[in-house]
Amino acid sequence: MYKQISSTQNTTIKHILQLQEKSRSRKKEGKCILEGFRELTLALEGNYAIDTLLFYPEICSYERIQELLATAKNTPECIEISKEVYQKIAYRGSTEGVLAIIQTKEHSxxxxxxxxxxxxxxxxxxxxxxxxxxxxxxxxxxxxxxxxxxxxxxxxxxxxxxxxxxxxxxxxxxxxxxxxxxxxxxxxxxxxxxxxxxxxxxxxxxxxxxxxxxxxxxxxxxxxxxxxxxxxxxxxxxxxxxxxxxxxxxxxxxxxxxxxxxxxxxxx
The missing domain is CATH 3.40.1280.10 (SPOUT methyltransferase, trefoil knot domain)
Known part of the structure; x- marks a missing residue:
């Protein structure tokens, strides 16, 4: 059973919004927000580590989440979110019901x-x-x-x-x-x-x-x-x-x- 978040005031949700909106936060923490299956699949192919995976089950099934995680190099925290929360944090119109906090890389x-x-x-x-x-x-x-x-x-x-x-x-x-x-x-x-x-x-x-x-x-x-x-x-x-x-x-x-x-x- 996954953890559930239904409030937009939840600290994790506030943290996601901060990472979306502030470059300083992304650089300080070495993390960013990623949306959509295609992008997540490419991030995993690029050997990025997922910290937290959030999904709205009305759009994204449990089975799809398991398929995605099967290729992950680590085991991220998975959180089921409500429609209200999903609409709050989805940056674009069609994200297939899935978002993630991932660790960024050095680019020197x-x-x-x-x-x-x-x-x-x-x-x-x-x-x-x-x-x-x-x-x-x-x-x-x-x-x-x-x-x-x-x-x-x-x-x-x-x-x-x-x-x-x-x-x-x-x-x-x-x-x-x-x-x-x-x-x-x-x-x-x-x-x-x-x-x-x-x-x-x-x-x-x-x-x-x-x-x-x-x-x-x-x-x-x-x-x-x-x-x-x-x-x-x-x-x-x-x-x-x-x-x-x-x-x-x-x-x-x-x-x-x-x-x-x-x-x-x-x-x-």
Missing amino acids: LKTITFHNKTPLILVAEAPEKPGNIGALLRTADAANIDAVFIANPKTDLYNPNIVRSSVGCVFTTQIAMGSTAEIISFLQEKDIAIYCAALTASEHYHLQNYQKATAIVVGTEATGLSDEWLNNSTQNIIIPMQGKIDSMNVSVAAAIVIFEAKRQRSFL
């Missing part, structure tokens, strides 16, 4: 491991919009690249909007965060070519050779990349625009270049 450069000699990496400098970060992570997953680096991060990686917009890819993608200087040093030490998306001193992206170890670097749509990146670039690249504007959404631009790199590598 020292945690990165490559399983081949020619890794393909996406680097995003100072992305702020959770939707863009989530879209970049989905692109990385779709192309099955080796890692995503976030330089000079402005947003908490476990922001609920990033978790949601990445559709759980934040849990299965190898991610590292650091300063621009740290990431450039890391790439140079490992002899990884740096291709910076930029408007100046650029060559067309499809004319480059991405078959070697490669980092594709993108900046924000508003300011682009910092001089520090441009000064250390192997080659600046550009996607030729045929309309009236000179740029596109950062996740779209990243996808175009990444899949060109994947196309080239398909011939190896």
Whole structure:
């Protein structure tokens, strides 16, 4: 028999709301909130530990909970919640009746491991919009690249909007965060070519050779990349625009270049 919570004033429920709303609490405790079976399944696949699992039995059956927990590396506390509580803590409209408190991970450069000699990496400098970060992570997953680096991060990686917009890819993608200087040093030490998306001193992206170890670097749509990146670039690249504007959404631009790199590598 599982523990039950029916009051929205319960301390556990208040704790969940705090983790959802406050980046400081997530970072201090090393925990975040996760919703939905797809996201939970990916978190378990990414070897994340679940502290507490909450479910609304009218939507999520006991059998589904048992199936989910069968793949968990630990035994979390399971709590049955009422409709009122579920509606209070569900961050989005359709979460399939299940939420969890999970332990977050460290995302330093020292945690990165490559399983081949020619890794393909996406680097995003100072992305702020959770939707863009989530879209970049989905692109990385779709192309099955080796890692995503976030330089000079402005947003908490476990922001609920990033978790949601990445559709759980934040849990299965190898991610590292650091300063621009740290990431450039890391790439140079490992002899990884740096291709910076930029408007100046650029060559067309499809004319480059991405078959070697490669980092594709993108900046924000508003300011682009910092001089520090441009000064250390192997080659600046550009996607030729045929309309009236000179740029596109950062996740779209990243996808175009990444899949060109994947196309080239398909011939190896």
